[in-house]
Amino acid sequence: MNRRSFVTATVGLVAGVLTARRMKPVQRSSRVSFGYADVNYLRPPGAVAEDDLLAGCINCELCGQACPIGCIQFFTDDAKGVRAHTPYIVASEIACDLCLACTTVCPTGVLVPVAAKKDVAMGTAVIEERLCLPYLRQGVCGACYTICPVNAVRLEKQRHPKVDAERCVGCGLCEEVCLQDVKAIRIFPPAAA
Amino acid sequence: MQVARRSIQVLVVAFVVLVPMVNYYGVKVQQKDYRGIENSAMLSTVDTMFGEMDRDDAADLSHKVKGSVWTAEVFGVKVSDPLAALESTTTATRFHWPLILSIALPVLVTLILGRAYCGWMCPMNLVFEINDKLRGLLKKTGYNVRNVRFGRQTKYVVLGVGLLVAFIVGIPVLSLLYPPAILSREVFYKVYGGAFGSGLLILAAMCLFELILSQRWWCRYVCPGGAVYSGIALVRRLRIVRNDSACDRCGDCVPICPYDLRPMTTELTADCDQCGQCVSACDPGALNFKFQLSGPLRGTAR
Numbered sequence: 061m062n063r064r065s066f067v068t069a070t071v072g073l074v075a076g077v078l079t080a081r082r083m084k085p086v087q088r089s090s091r092v093s094f095g096y097a098d099v100n101y102l103r104p105p106g107a108v109a110e111d112d113l114l115a116g117c118i119n120c121e122l123c124g125q126a127c128p129i130g131c132i133q134f135f136t137d138d139a140k141g142v143r144a145h146t147p148y149i150v151a152s153e154i155a156c157d158l159c160l161a162c163t164t165v166c167p168t169g170v171l172v173p174v175a176a177k178k179d180v181a182m183g184t185a186v187i188e189e190r191l192c193l194p195y196l197r198q199g200v201c202g203a204c205y206t207i208c209p210v211n212a213v214r215l216e217k218q219r220h221p222k223v224d225a226e227r228c229v230g231c232g233l234c235e236e237v238c239l240q241d242v243k244a245i246r247i248f249p250p251a252a253a
Numbered sequence: 254m255q256v257a258r259r260s261i262q263v264l265v266v267a268f269v270v271l272v273p274m275v276n277y278y279g280v281k282v283q284q285k286d287y288r289g290i291e292n293s294a295m296l297s298t299v300d301t302m303f304g305e306m307d308r309d310d311a312a313d314l315s316h317k318v319k320g321s322v323w324t325a326e327v328f329g330v331k332v333s334d335p336l337a338a339l340e341s342t343t344t345a346t347r348f349h350w351p352l353i354l355s356i357a358l359p360v361l362v363t364l365i366l367g368r369a370y371c372g373w374m375c376p377m378n379l380v381f382e383i384n385d386k387l388r389g390l391l392k393k394t395g396y397n398v399r400n401v402r403f404g405r406q407t408k409y410v411v412l413g414v415g416l417l418v419a420f421i422v423g424i425p426v427l428s429l430l431y432p433p434a435i436l437s438r439e440v441f442y443k444v445y446g447g448a449f450g451s452g453l454l455i456l457a458a459m460c461l462f463e464l465i466l467s468q469r470w471w472c473r474y475v476c477p478g479g480a481v482y483s484g485i486a487l488v489r490r491l492r493i494v495r496n497d498s499a500c501d502r503c504g505d506c507v508p509i510c511p512y513d514l515r516p517m518t519t520e521l522t523a524d525c526d527q528c529g530q531c532v533s534a535c536d537p538g539a540l541n542f543k544f545q546l547s548g549p550l551r552g553t554a555r
Contacts, residue, residue, distance in 0.1 A: 077417065077420065077421060080421045081420060081421050081423070111423060112345060114423055114424050115341075115344040115345040115346075115423045115424065115425070116341050116344065116345035116347075116349070117341075117425070118323070118324065118333075118337040118340065118341050118425055118428050118434075119425065119428045119429070119434065119438065120320065120321070120323050120324040120337070120434075120437075121321075121437070121438060121441045122319055122320050122324060122325075122326065124441065124445060125272070125273060125276040125319045125320065125441070126276075126316065126319055127280070128279065128280060128283055128316065129280065129283075129284065130277075130280045130284075130445070133446075134442070134446075136442060136446070136450045136451075142422070142423070142424045144429070145428075145429070145438060161316075165319060165326055167324045167326070167331050167333050167337070167351065167352050167355055168337075168341045168345075168349060168352055169349035169351065169352065170345075
């Protein structure tokens with residue numbers, strides 16, 4: 061192999077690799093399938109953008125061991141393709157209580173340490189008024205208002221909950237405590253919101 | 254020495270199994286929720302481990318040690334496998350200094366002791382060694398076991414291609430193939446989720462392949478983590494050297510080497526995992542570990 065063909069091959073290879081890296085598969089929305097209905101999943105607090113998380117995460121499950129309430133789950137067997145073995149949270153099962161232990165333990169920096177609870181951005185809560193008890197005139201509830209750790213839910217006329225999207229960090233405690241079986245308040249991850 | 258090595262290996266396996274158990278126990282104690290684990294072996298094991306200690310104190314202590322052999326945090330000190338750092342850095346194309354710092358200890362140990370991690374600590378090495386014993390038994394029963402050989406450089410190719418593929422597709426594919434990482438993950442899933450995942454199938458396939466087709470196939474020829482360690486171990490300071498005058502050329506050391514190296518002809522390359530089985534097998538005591546602070550840095554040397 062002479063020098064010219066070597067240089068051509070090298071340049072071609074590098075160009076090919078860089079082009080291939082740019083051609084990402086289409087990102088599907090943040091949903092995890094439970095068979096009967098798709099449920100939104102959240103990434104743990106302090107998570108970087110989805111692409112960077114998939115690239116940087118070494119699948120070590122340290123965040124899962126660090127979580128004191130066991131809210132962090134992992135994509136396992138039904139192997140969501142590229143997402144296999146990465147951490148996620150389903151707020152309606154066990155919501156994050158914003159202790160932020162996982163952000164300090166992550167060795168790869170895909171979970172960035174967060175200074176305060178109000179700086180977390182896991183998603184945004186959205187209220188479905190057609191399911192919410194006070195909106196349906198079925199009584200006074202205020203469960204989401206009571207539990208919100210960052211005071212992002214306020215009560216209009218002392219009964220109708222409203223979400224302040226600026227303040228909401230998306231921890232999902234409101235979704236977990238919501239009295240309805242089909243949750244009237246749900247967290248939508250940043251990509252899906 | 255082999256007793257010491259086995260003890261360390263068993264200790265590491267115990268670490269991999271017990272740490273998720275202890276952390277899960279901490280979760281359950283803090284929640285005061287023992288549903289599903291009241292009579293489990295896990296609860297009794299961890300209770301025995303903490304002895305007389307109060308359960309709440311034990312739960313506080315339990316979160317101090319986290320992780321596995323892939324990456325761990327022990328009282329705030331992070332230690333990672335060099336392969337993890339290499340792959341994460343390549344795929345995410347950015348330097349995360351805590352991750353780079355966390356491989357300092359393993360790299361330093363490898364610089365001095367060579368691939369000692371493989372021979373003395375890797376939990377899957379223990380499994381593969383037991384598998385190799387089974388292979389010996391199988392051979393004795395008259396079954397015709399094959400031994401397909403690959404090139405020793407295969408592992409560097411696997412490492413390079415793996416990193417390239419990881420870089421292109423944007424997920425760390427080597428972490429899905431690296432046996433100690435798979436094992437750590439599966440144990441975690443078993444403890445936390447109650448069931449093993451599909452990774453165990455990969456390990457079973459590897460064991461089966463080594464059992465009937467190729468002796469110690471993964472560690473000898475393929476392991477990308479071993480490639481990283483071998484690369485660093487080129488400049489190792491602890492080597493097995495042979496005293497030519499004491500050697501009676503019996504050749505006992507040659508078949509015992511798990512890496513198919515030839516200690517008798519001093520062809521111990523950077524692949525040597527310092528298991529010391531050849532040293533133990535040498536009756537005249539011609540083979541010995543030796544620290545060399547100066548001397549040749551590379552090559553097939555001694």
